[in-house]
Amino acid sequence: MEAELKGLMNDLEALKRAIPNRSHQDSIAKMQRRAEQLVDLANSAPNRRCKVKDMSAEVVDSNPYSRLMALQRMGIVENYERIREFSVAIVGIGGVGSVAAEMLTRCGIGRLLLYDYDTVGMTKTDAAVQTLADINPDVVLESYTLNITTVEGFETFMASLTNKNLSTSKSGSGIDLVLSCVDNYEARMVVNQACNELNQTWMESGVSEDAVSGHIQLLVPGETACFACAPPLVVASGVDERTLKREGVCAASLPTTMGYNALKDYFPTMEMKPNPQCSNSACLERQKEFALAKPARDAIAKAKMEAEASSLAECPVHEDNEWNISVVADSNVESTAVHGSSGAISYSSPSYYVSGMIFLITTGAMHLSALPAGLVHELPRADEFTSSPVTEEASTSVEDLEELRRQLEALNAD
Amino acid sequence: MEGWDPNTKSTLTKIPLLTTKAGPRDGAVWTQRLKEEYKSLIAYTGMNKSNDNDWFRISAANPEGTRWTGKCWYVHNLLKYEFDLQFDIPVTYPATAPELELPELDGKTHKMYRGGKICLTVHFKPLWAKNCPRFGIAHALCLGLAPWLAAEVPILVDSGMIKHKDDKAAATAS
Numbered sequence A: 001m002e003a004e005l006k007g008l009m010n011d012l013e014a015l016k017r018a019i020p021n022r023s024h025q026d027s028i029a030k031m032q033r034r035a036e037q038l039v040d041l042a043n044s045a046p047n048r049r050c051k052v053k054d055m056s057a058e059v060v061d062s063n064p065y066s067r068l069m070a071l072q073r074m075g076i077v078e079n080y081e082r083i084r085e086f087s088v089a090i091v092g093i094g095g096v097g098s099v100a101a102e103m104l105t106r107c108g109i110g111r112l113l114l115y116d117y118d119t120v121g122m123t124k125t126d127a128a129v130q131t132l133a134d135i136n137p138d139v140v141l142e143s144y145t146l147n148i149t150t151v152e153g154f155e156t157f158m159a160s161l162t163n164k165n166l167s168t169s170k171s172g173s174g175i176d177l178v179l180s181c182v183d184n185y186e187a188r189m190v191v192n193q194a195c196n197e198l199n200q201t202w203m204e205s206g207v208s209e210d211a212v213s214g215h216i217q218l219l220v221p222g223e224t225a226c227f228a229c230a231p232p233l234v235v236a237s238g239v240d241e242r243t244l245k246r247e248g249v250c251a252a253s254l255p256t257t258m259g260y261n262a263l264k265d266y267f268p269t270m271e272m273k274p275n276p277q278c279s280n281s282a283c284l285e286r287q288k289e290f291a292l293a294k295p296a297r298d299a300i301a302k303a304k305m306e307a308e309a310s311s312l313a314e315c316p317v318h319e320d321n322e323w324n325i326s327v328v329a330d331s332n333v334e335s336t337a338v339h340g341s342s343g344a345i346s347y348s349s350p351s352y353y354v355s356g357m358i359f360l361i362t363t364g365a366m367h368l369s370a371l372p373a374g375l376v377h378e379l380p381r382a383d384e385f386t387s388s389p390v391t392e393e394a395s396t397s398v399e400d401l402e403e404l405r406r407q408l409e410a411l412n413a414d
Numbered sequence B: 001m002e003g004w005d006p007n008t009k010s011t012l013t014k015i016p017l018l019t020t021k022a023g024p025r026d027g028a029v030w031t032q033r034l035k036e037e038y039k040s041l042i043a044y045t046g047m048n049k050s051n052d053n054d055w056f057r058i059s060a061a062n063p064e065g066t067r068w069t070g071k072c073w074y075v076h077n078l079l080k081y082e083f084d085l086q087f088d089i090p091v092t093y094p095a096t097a098p099e100l101e102l103p104e105l106d107g108k109t110h111k112m113y114r115g116g117k118i119c120l121t122v123h124f125k126p127l128w129a130k131n132c133p134r135f136g137i138a139h140a141l142c143l144g145l146a147p148w149l150a151a152e153v154p155i156l157v158d159s160g161m162i163k164h165k166d167d168k169a170a171a172t173a174s
Helices: A002-018 A022-044 A066-073 A080-085 A097-107 A124-135 A151-162 A185-198 A233-237 A281-292 A294-311 A330-340 A349-368 A382-386 A389-396 A401-413 B006-014 B028-050 B125-130 B137-158 B165-173
Strands: A087-091 A111-116 A140-145 A177-180 A202-207 A213-219 B056-060 B067-076 B079-088
Touching (some): A087 A097, A124 A140, A140 A151, A185 A202, B006 B137, B028 B056, B067 B137, B079 B137, B125 B137
Parallel strands (some): A087 A177
Antiparallel strands (some): B067 B079
């Protein structure tokens, strides 16, 4: 830009000398003044800061990490600088993904991998890399403009997640966390597929169409439900989804209808165990592995508990208890708090049970393959179908793929 | 399936169902699935022709059968409107349906996602999910694309968003 502006100044000067006409001289002088202002603006634009080799806690205006390193002194984190060893993949650089990327960049994450196939004048991932590099040049940024749902895109996606060469992490895997920030069911299922195959922990997110509610889900393959374990509510229960969706809008997908409600500031949480009949075979493999590792996990947990028990001195922590303070279980706290709040705080416990029930319906439908009252299977069920004559026909026929392709092309020809 | 017209329903029952649950990353099993896709498409195309209701052409654009291209058309007020049709078979197929694209209509209707992917969320996705793996490409065209064209093309024409090719030619000639 600097060179361009300098060129413009020279051109204007040459023009001024070439045209003797006085009336034109004024307008050329005006243009020169504007160009000078542009040069000033360009010079005053903030320069990108230099890379920081080691994170320091020293509070000086040249140190961008002093406030983050203070977390260490306050005992919140043990070794903040370890954040530089972590790699996070963000799939979908939209409303959720771009904000997540910015926050991680400001925190000084080691490496970010960004995936999106959409454009905003330039590709979304390149736009994000530009902005993020300006915010924090210490972060290693990788931009992948591809559609992960296609075979080709998926291969690149998998390869980038397992690429250890570029990894800042000292552990074996290429990345430490995948954030799914996509806006559709298909892409979520693809992230689920990749993470199940790679045994990669990931987080799923979604915002509802009305933008006042959303969900966050942590998925640990084999340990918690995968995204295919519990199909979307509508599919499993047969509820008319038009009751869940606004007419005339094609926006985010269905599973975003349960979760945080910003209008009521209500955030229900639940744990979902994996579905032993999950349709995703990689999920079933991870479940098997997790079950096999149970004795080892139990041993570690037991050892930890024993270590904690032995480290605790037998004498009480506080000699006296003047105010009779005692620790109460969570469930008791909630019920007493509701009574004590005189209506100021309203706990939405009933809603919690409603969402719990929806989930029961969902799982119930999966296990019994029965639809709720009033709904019928339009087509033969899978088990009935396998015994139908069509199957026999399919299995006995030995038609060649090429022959079939030729037949379709013949039909297409006229 | 309440709300579907009897014609679509009766056509649907005649499209051969598929049995192999396999996606493009599943090797030989995918080839088996691909054969079933072809059989079902051949039957559906033949049926449309014999019922004088021919409305699309589709063929695999690569040997793996993961990308498909063709055309589809819809007749409105005795005029035929034709569009390019394309889609990829997703890696999670058949758990997720193919996302049918009409790139020429991208940006012309709200009932569409980026890149001209038609909106199938309400009328088709739940049906697909319930009938996995028995539905294939032919079913997606019959239950996903056909009703979309029937609902959207008249609106696009009447609102002037799309013009018949003869009108377009006349406009450039004059």
